Amino acid sequence: MKAKKYLLIPFALFLSFCITVQVASGQKAPEKIFxxxxxxxxxxxxxxxxxxxxxxxxxxxxxxxxxxxxxxxxxxxxxxxxxxxxxxxxxxxxxxxxxxxxxxxxxxxxxxxxxxxxxxxxxxxxxxxxxxxxxxxxxxxxxxxxxxxxxxxxxxxxxxxxxxxxxxxxxxxxxxxxxxxxIRRWKMKPGTPMPNPLGGEDQVVMNPGVENPNLLxxxxxxxxxxxxxxxxxxxxxxxxxxxxxxxxxxxxxxxxxxxxxxxxxxxxxxxxxxxxxxxxxxxxxxxxxxxxxxxxxxxxxxxxxxxxxxxxxxxxxxxxxxxxxxxxxxxxxxxxxxxxxxxxxxxLEVRKPDKDMVTRAENVLNRPETVKSVHRLEKIYAEFMMEMLDWxxxxxxxxxxxxxxxxxxxxxxxxxxxxxxxxxxxxxxxxxxxxxxxxxxxxxxxxxxxxxxxxxxxxxxxxxxxxxxxxxxxxxxxxxxxxxxxx
Ligand SMILES: [Zn+2]
Known part of the structure; x- marks a missing residue:
């Protein structure tokens, strides 16, 4: 017991000596500066x-x-x-x-x-x-x-x-x-036609027009x-x-x-x-x-x-x-x-057009100009369908x-x-x-x-x-x- 105590004192002294030396030479632990x-x-x-x-x-x-x-x-x-x-x-x-x-x-x-x-x-x-x-x-x-x-x-x-x-x-x-x-996506009153360019019907319209009477x-x-x-x-x-x-x-x-x-x-x-x-x-x-x-x-x-x-x-x-x-x-x-x-x-999995979507897109792209589109973006989205095949x-x-x-x-x-x-x-x-x-x-x-x-x-x-x-x-x-x- 005594021997251990004896050993401890010089160690503590040694430590305090080290600290004193550090402070004296200005070497503080570096402070983080933002x-x-x-x-x-x-x-x-x-x-x-x-x-x-x-x-x-x-x-x-x-x-x-x-x-x-x-x-x-x-x-x-x-x-x-x-x-x-x-x-x-x-x-x-x-x-x-x-x-x-x-x-x-x-x-x-x-x-x-x-x-x-x-x-x-x-x-x-x-x-x-x-x-x-x-x-x-x-x-x-x-x-x-x-x-x-x-x-x-x-x-x-x-x-x-x-x-x-x-x-x-x-x-x-x-x-x-x-x-x-x-929010620019709107639900519309029942009966409002909402065709999409992919040949389906939507339930919401993007940018429906200010004061559109069918807004819900x-x-x-x-x-x-x-x-x-x-x-x-x-x-x-x-x-x-x-x-x-x-x-x-x-x-x-x-x-x-x-x-x-x-x-x-x-x-x-x-x-x-x-x-x-x-x-x-x-x-x-x-x-x-x-x-x-x-x-x-x-x-x-x-x-x-x-x-x-x-x-x-x-x-x-x-x-x-x-x-x-x-x-x-x-x-x-x-x-x-x-x-x-x-x-x-x-x-992430990429969404790909299925066979029917590709066939429909091909038809849209190949049909004569005289055929009326169901949507003004029909041709653009038909092109997108074809491009998604390359993804x-x-x-x-x-x-x-x-x-x-x-x-x-x-x-x-x-x-x-x-x-x-x-x-x-x-x-x-x-x-x-x-x-x-x-x-x-x-x-x-x-x-x-x-x-x-x-x-x-x-x-x-x-x-x-x-x-x-x-x-x-x-x-x-x-x-x-x-x-x-x-x-
Ligand atoms: Zn944008």
Whole structure:
């Protein structure tokens, strides 16, 4: 006993000696410093390419406002997360994968820590490659000039944002802007004809027309929340703000115009409200798309609106920015929060047309022009049927989650329905949650199984390309990813 005690004393003395030496030489254990950096790079295309977003793309003849890739990088001293939100309509996984590869090579950022998505402006030219078809299976095709340019600019913006990293504090919050999002799928009064281009009859109509006398009720609820993350320098100078609102887009753009829609106007307005003009490096406002596959800006109950070009998107951007600013004044800023990322691929079955559907599509495509169509999109969907035959039987989609303190963020590569976004918010293990859609790829619409039952535009094969249970599998996978990063 005595001997042991004797041994202990010198050991304690030795320990205290070590501590004294450490303090004396100034070598404290390194403290984790939270940092943030943001940047934007210009991705405006040449004039002349077709504008995406409609059925008959007109060539771009004018640039109303430049298109950008906007990036926010967060760093907790151990882990970095990067958001890159791109002013385009839709981008395929192959382009994102190439950007992710270059970003990893140049910055060391792991693939799971890089979240890329498009805002979904319908006034950009295509980033899908040469073919005018949006649903052609493009894997393995070489990139065209614009695609290579976009990849390079996405990789560049991450490097610039990392160059701009500085000690920062972070806060987040959510507001509510119910006046600008409406479900666009409607149930109609009994007896209303609802033919679809595949030769069947639907139970809901997409964009039924404002004040249509046959309107019954919308087939769902919109998500009216606007969520945001705000970063400031240690001294309180605004660095960047990334928001998330579940609105498809606004539009109201003259034919041939290139514009980043309300997403870019929001960025300008929030910069103005936060008094963050003329900073060096510049403040970066960002608006990402939430879950807006079935929600747009049109109040179908009326009244009919007539707006000059760009007027409505300015109004929407202004109202959403004001709500974010109102909440922003009350949020808590943290000097440090943990950052985590997790991603995994999910295998989904591709929906293929059956024999009867193919025969019908062939008949539609080969019949004389004099035969009347049952639907104005009959020929386009007949072409889609044929293109779906080229798709593989299964695809691997990327699902991703970020953790920023008690905030969870999910990313899904589809046009996701509002109900799915709200389900993720409810089931999430985090205090606050939002979802960024059109992220890390694009595979069309993602109706819930219940919405598949109701049929309608977003469920037609071509608009939707994966198994009808996909949204359920996606939510389950995201919850598993959330559980991993919650620990
Ligand atoms: Zn769209």
């Amino acid at each position: 940092k943030a950096g943001a940047a934007k790079s210009n991705i405006t295309p040449f004039l002349g390419e077709g504008i995406i977003g409609g059925w008959n793309p007109p060539p771009a003849t004018h640039i109303h406002d430049e298109l950008h890739a906007r990036c926010l990088v967060l760093d907790d001293g151990e882990t970095k997360l990067a958001f890159i939100i791109i002013d385009n309509c839709i981008i395929n996984r192959e382009l994102y994968d190439e950007a992710r590869r270059i970003i990893n090579e140049e910055t060391g950022l792991p693939g799971a820590n890089v979240l890329m998505s498009t805002v979904h402006t319908h006034s950009a030219t295509s980033s899908l490659g040469g073919s005018p078809s949006i649903i052609e299976w493009k894997k393995g095709k070489p990139f065209n000039e614009y695609q290579n340019f976009v990849v390079r600019r996405i990789a560049d913006v991450v490097r610039i944002a990392i160059n701009n990293l500085e000690p920062a504090r972070i806060g987040w919050g959510k507001g509510n802007v119910p006046e600008h999002v409406f 009720e919308p087939a769902g609820e919109p998500d009216t929340e606007v969520s945001f993350i705000s970063v400031q320098s240690a001294a309180g100078r605004p660095l960047a703000l990334l928001a998330n609102y579940s609105l498809h887009y606004v539009g109201g753009v003259p034919v041939g115009h290139i514009s980043a829609d309300y997403f870019a106007i929001f960025a300008d307005r929030i910069q103005e409200l936060l008094k963050a003009d003329r900073q060096d490096p510049p403040f970066i406002g960002i608006m990402s798309n939430g879950t807006s596959g079935d929600a747009n800006n049109i109040n179908f109950r009326g009244p009919v609106e007539k707006n000059p070009p760009y007027a409505k998107m300015k109004k929407v951007a202004d109202d959403v920015a004001r709500e974010v600013y109102r909440v922003h004044n009350k949020i808590t800023f943290h000097d440090w929060v943990p950052l985590k990322a997790a991603a995994s691929d999910l295998n 593989p039987d299964n695809i691997e989609i990327m699902l991703q989650t970020f953790r920023i303190g008690d905030l969870g963020i999910a990313a899904i590569p589809f046009e996701v329905f509002a109900a799915t976004g709200m389900e993720i918010k409810t089931k999430s293990p985090f205090d606050a949650t939002f979802t960024i859609e059109l992220a890390n790829g694009w595979y069309g619409y993602l109706p819930t199984p219940e919405q598949h039952e109701l049929s309608g535009y977003e469920t037609w094969l071509g608009s939707n390309r994966v198994e009808k249970e996909a949204s359920t599998k996606i939510v389950n996978t995201l919850m598993n990813l959330f559980d991993t990063i919650k620990k």
